[in-house]
Amino acid sequence: MRELKFLNRFFWKYRWRLALGIVFICISNYFQVLQPQVIREALDLVIDYVNTYRIYDGFEVQGEFFGILSHTLMLFAGLVLLLALIMGFFLYLTRQTIIVMSRLIEYDLREVIFEHYEDLSLEFYKRNNTGDLMNRITEDVNKVRMYLGPAVMYLANLISTIIFVIASMLAVSPTLTLYTLIPLPVLAVSIYYVSNIIHTRSTLIQQQLSKLTSIAQEVFSGIRVVKSYVRERQQVQFFAKQSDVYKDMSVDLAKVDAWFFPLMVFMVGAATVLTVYVGGLQVVAGEISAGNIAEFVIYVNMLTWPVTAIGWIASIVQQAAASQKRINEFLDTKATITDPHPEYRGGLKGDITFENVTFVYPDTGIKALDNLNFTLKAGEKLAIIGRTGSGKTSVADLLLRMYDVTSGRILIDGQDIREIGLANLRRKIGYVPQDVFLFSDTIKANIAFGADHDPDDAEIEQFAKHAAVYKDIEGLTLGFDTLVGERGVTLSGGQKQRVSIARALIKRPDIVILDDSLSAVDTNTEQQILGYFNQALQEKTSIIITHRIYGHLTFDKIIVLDQGRVAEMGTHEELLANGGYYSEIVERQMAEEVEVDEDAE
Known part of the structure; x- marks a missing residue:
């Protein structure tokens, strides 16, 4: 969690959304826990009615009992449906607060990273490749968002569900509760162990993905060189080799991840068997009713996902920590060139x-x-x-x-x-660099980029004439609205230089x-x-x-x-x-x- 401390400022910024989300989760889980209790009452009522129904076998009143039973069950069914609708409504509100909060923080985090990238000095960009920079602001931020939203939401859901469910179970039978919960800690520990392996391998996969992104970015940016030296096949083979490494690592991760669902099914099955067996003995002893067994089976299934989620949440947190660590490495990098008077x-x-x-x-x-x-x-x-x-x-x-x-x-x-x-x-200072760079935008936008105001078309055209590129631009199909392509690839070297000169002169530099x-x-x-x-x-x-x-x-x-x-x-x-x-x-x-x-x- 040391690496994730950086994100606490965002939690504080959206604290009211987070607090409301947690309140909505608690309300949703409260109504969820009421459903098994209603089902227990319905099942016990059915058993009582059936016994009474048999007593009056052969009497006319037996038909009336059946009608009353049907009407009562319909009421219970309606009550369960109503509770489910209320639970679903508050679950919707939960997602509208916590998940939306995670998206807002994701936006803010990307803004912080991008702004910091822009502040860093030129030497930073010479030490780090573009693909890695891109991967940290995209893939790594996505991993962090899973911690900010789903992990936080499911953790709150886990805590509140466990509190409500175990409290309800203990109120019925502490002994049955103990036996029911025995397999669940084993499930949590098992999945936590699996999650540790997932975390380690996920970190390596993220690093390999950064490498793949860098390779692709370099090849696409230098496609002219690749083609002129007839190195397409060599680059494809190199990319395929690195892709194979990524594939093998991903397959290994999938094999480990495959243990997740079978473990959950096995432990849930074990908990259900224990519930039915021990609960059956208690029913025979008259300590609980048959409806309580059904109630406990539903409680076990309610606890399954939250307890399973302990390992899943741990996995998300670990992956997020690994990604945030990579992000922090750059955020902790200080710009060597600072502005003494920014205003x-x-x-x-x-x-x-x-x-x-x-x-x-x-x-x-x-x-x-x-x-x-x-x-x-x-x-x-x-x-x-x-x-x-x-x-x-x-x-x-x-x-x-x-x-x-x-x-x-x-x-x-x-x-x-x-x-x-x-x-x-x-x-x-109006600077025209040796290595001309044009943005993937229109020629007009590239020239206007140099101005510290919003130049009109006449001003842009005038400076294009000063740079002796006006006639070239007019000769293009779309004129100044022509898209120049990435790094100005659609223009000749001389045209790019002159557009760059126009961009520098429109600043009216000293x-x-x-x-x-x-x-x-x-x-x-x-x-x-x-x-x-x-x-x-x-x-x-x-x-x-x-x-x-x-x-x-x-x-x-x-x-x-x-x-x-x-x-x-x-x-x-x-x-x-x-x-x-x-x-x-x-x-x-x-x-x-x-x-x-x-x-x-």
Whole structure:
């Protein structure tokens, strides 16, 4: 129960529903316990009437006795039916309170988990696969809900039924009660033992299910790679192998679970035999009536499910504890990036300073930046160039505070970035990542996603023109209402990049960061976008991370990174004069452009 303590806050939140549900269960069980007593009275009455009926054998009054008996039995039958209807009505109210409560808590729990997922830092997502995250918020929450609703309801039902039934049985015959109850504790212990085995195997099955979900998610997300390398058969075989493991584990669990019903039937049968035997002896001795035997047999059947449910409830609680433990592992994970001023909203001038910044990725231990220093004034444009793995993208990650620096500090407008409101910081930075991600929604919705207001169609179209993607979108059958598919799979690489640029620009950010965001566009489209950048970004601090040189953009400063260190820094002319890596890139790019022009001719 230690793991399940987390859920107590939800029980307190819905305490009135829970309390009402327990009251309704008690009322329902009270009317249920009255039914065997009515049946006992009816059976004893029938026996008395039959004896009297035989005494008057051959007399006319015998017919009157039969009519009275029939009428009386009809009254008893109606009373039993009425009690059953009242019991059923309160049972309905029980489900409307406790089961509905469990659904409300399930909703709240998923909200808590999802919100916590969103708060966690980027390194968390690099350590955990998506399939496992999905499984904990779906399958594990479902297991927990069984504890929140059915387990709580049946536990309350068990306690109240046992109290009412045993009290009624003891009032009739303590001796018969003792013999009747002998098999039931054995049943409870047996099923509890079976439930322990079920719990252990259920935990392993949940882990294997998470693995299956992860495999499926990765294959579906990377289906292009799978198909291009003709690995469909290999992936099917791998998935089938893991599915076989899951199947075998599930079959083993089903074999253990198969003991549940036979144990229950055997013990109930044993209790019934003891009741009839011992009760028969007491009837002969005149201690109880024949109706009491029928009453006790019904009581035994009433106790069967609650006593059996002890093991079943224990199994549900154990499975829920195993699932809640998995959920708690993530809920107990603290975000390494925190927002010091979550409510703050304000503009940024755009002065950026890196002071002796060293950064080591916490999940891999790779040093991405080593004692990096540079200053960028508000409104200036910076180009960061370097080979793959030189640390260019790490600069963008640190400016967005996806990570915090390992040592040194980053200043924006003279203030340490860790002291600036995180949400406000990210709201004021327009970022186009290298790995473009589009949501499975319309193009219009993907562009509007970047705005902190509800943009109209004209505004969305205007920024699509700025990103030189308007004509492409208009050429589609549904235009801006076209669904882009998962991760934008229906669009080309260049179209995805330009939609992503439009999404960043519609924020009207104070700082713009473009991470190799024009790599998939042609020269003419590139010129259109850069032409807009020269106008729109004139007074905005801009950082362009790239592998190539953009002749249509004038940069105030260019940094060449090599293994996380500044290899070169200066203006375009200064770096050309140095004859270093930057000069090599320019010469190579110019040679490629000449070759393209010659081929065109």
